[in-house]
Amino acid sequence: MSSRYLSFDRKLFTVTLGLLAFGLVMIYSSSAVLALTRKGDPGYFFKHQLVWAIIGVGALFFTQRIPYTRWAQRKWVLGLMSLEVALLLLALASPSINGSHRWIKLGPMTLQPSETAKLVVVILGAFLLNKRVEEKREWTKALVPLGAYVGFVAVLILVQPDLGTVVILGAIMVSLLLVAGLPWKWLGGMILIGAVAVSVLAVSSPYRRQRLMTFMNPESDVRHEGFQAQQSLIAVGSGGLVGKWMGGSSQKLLFLPEPHTDFIYAMIGEELGLVGNLLVLGCFLFFGYLGLKAVRGAPDLFGALLAMGIVSWVVLQALVHIMVTLTLLPTKGLPLPLLSYGGSNLVVTLAGIGILLNVSEHE
């Protein structure tokens, strides 16, 4: 038992904890002014995130000790799928916060079911694709239920509205299908359909259309919709090579909306410069490299797909967040995994990484 406990990928664990700790520091540094303005306590967000980090690390150790094969049991999969849908419906039924139905209030804490959806899709995808290979089924036998469930969940999340999470769900699904060997014509078709769907959605609502327009021409409307993008660029650019050091950011003086969540990478850029940005990017790439090693080393296909789902989720979400802050992608409210403020996101991510670590034990 104890030898098994020590056999998971220590590097992967270290990178995860490193990013988590760094995130805590950055949350304090970037949200102090905001917290003081909104809550009257500069440490408000930091303290909350610290609690969530402790819970999350607990969740990581918990999932890391559960043999990953348990997730392949039908009752678990069905249970998680049902729970997820129930939570999403509950979120939609809950009163809106900031104009969207993303959260469920549970006493002092709020739960964001769209975050858990990512983990559920990873488990479901691994389960269905593994079944296809094990039971020599047709692709359709896996694709139809996966597509149906992801599609349903996506619709529930889209009405919140939260396009960013849907894009990540799609990316996880495509990544799983990619490594599972889905023929290119199917894959190509899916990516095409996904791209068209996202494009249609992007112009369907006025605020998304505006975001897209400002993305095309970021300096066209510096005051309003282009504001976030422009402020993010100013934050990153003014950081220069080594940044203004911790707390030195002027952009976080409420210029950059949500500096501790959707734009934390820009804050890292402003306070720690190119050096800090490259360090964080490097950590995620290293995480991806170690994660893919775990995928290759997994004892069976289910484990490999589980690992692949989690790696693609963390790495792709990180890249999308980073690219949004650098205006390489239109503005999406996506947190940077492990670093951004947000309890549900952090706990679910850490729980997912726990599963990844469990897979890595079986090398």
Added chain:
Amino acid sequence: MTQGLVPSRLRLFGVFVAVLAVLVVGRLAYLQILRGGYYAALAQNQAQERIDVDLPRASLLDRRGFPLAASTQCPSLYTFDPQKLTDPVGLARAVAALSGRDADDILRDLRARRKFTWLARKLPFQDYDEAKAICGRFKGCDLMEEAGRYYPNSTLAANLIGCVGTDGGLTGLEHHWNDNLQGGTRSYLVMRDAVATRLIPMEMVPDVDPKPVAVRTTIDQAIQFEAERVLNETVAGLNAKDGVAIVLDPRKGDILAMAVAPTFNPNEPGKSTINSWRNRAVTDSYEPGSTFKLITLAAALDSGRFRPTDTIPVGNGTLTVGPKTIHDDEPPIKAIYTLEEVFAHSSNVGAARIGMALGEDTMYHYMRLLGFGQPTALHLTGESAGRLRPPKEWSMLSLPSLSFGQELRCTPLQLTLAYAAVASGGYRVVPRLLPDEAVAPPERILKASTCEALKDMMGRVVTEGTGKAAAVPGVVVGGKTGTAQKIGQKAEGGRRPFIAYFVGVAPLEDPRIVCLVMVDEPVGKIYGGAISAPAFSKIVAFSLKRLSYPDRPSDSDMALMGGPP
């Protein structure tokens, strides 16, 4: 490798991530290295902006502590962000109506700027309530108190005191003493963000040398007022071009009044011509005319070459020197004058003969000794040194001409100081405007006996000579009239190219006042004895009465003024 997993697809995923990573690294390098400076400037610019707010200037007080120039809290209107104003057009109109600025100009400012913008600075403090009301009516418009300058007596001593522009003193003492008067500025940091904008006072560097709250001058507000009143009455009555009246205490050199016409209202300097801002008492030089005979006689007596009773032939009142004939204004009553009579009847011929008898060097020595041809110790901004050429540049006509005040120019203050030296009994009088300034040790430049004799002669000018109109009831006064022809100049508007002077001393036995009245280019009358002597009489009568009051303000006066000067 696990069954079912496609290794090439796994590699493809890795490559995809790597491509995105390269894109990110390239973008970071572009933003942070190549464009770093640009964005740093942008960040600085939008987060912080420094604005400077003027702190109160030191007040200027008269010798008794009454304010001549005071600092007030004036309302200044500003907006943090013109783009966030809900009604810029209405605001521009309201501010224009209050401040007199052009509404279109204000609106153009508001449309062009998205930073901290002043709408109107330093409005008169009487407009405070109205400015406040504008802030209430228009969201986004705020009010800040700034130190402004107010001249409670409007034109009083305006040419001496000067006025203040946006960058400090423009003219006069406000300009000359600017560094000492200026209260400095307080800098605020405008910290702005998407939600709110605040002014955060920047840490002030502690003043090593604290600035005075008020500066007391030697001016006596009442004497200044009377000098101005009489001067303006005289100048206006004769429709003259300009005029100067100076009242000076010969004992310490205190300038009690320095009145200039035309003048201006320093509260609204823009409404007057710059010409009316001049302090002609020091910036302009004029031919002194017959008043200069005092210097000729001082040289004659002090050099020991003449005694007051010595006689000078004046003949029929003409003297031909080379190509030129010198005339007396009125034919002499006898063919031979004593020195006293030359002075009392203001004989040009007599003065010319005395000057020629003394010689170039003696005359020049005394002219320099009495301060001509050099700026006074005040060294005010724009002060003129007058014009006195050295003997080597003189023609054969120069010496006789100088002897009765032609071929040189001096400022009214220079002339006053020469008379003050005589009044003081022969000491150099160093003029001063700061009563608390140390007085230089007395320096004798003329013999006491010379001055006694000259004062005597000045007395006879008033009792029996050209200056009878200068007499002051109950006081023995003395002085000298002057009617200087402005050689080679033409006057305009029916004016005549003459300057009418009276410079005198009162009381003659123990001088407390030297007073000069000069009227430039009058219409009609030209004689100093008729124009300036009566003005002198009024100013001196008032001044002597005024000086019998204690110099320092009483405690109750102090309370009225709001604290010690």
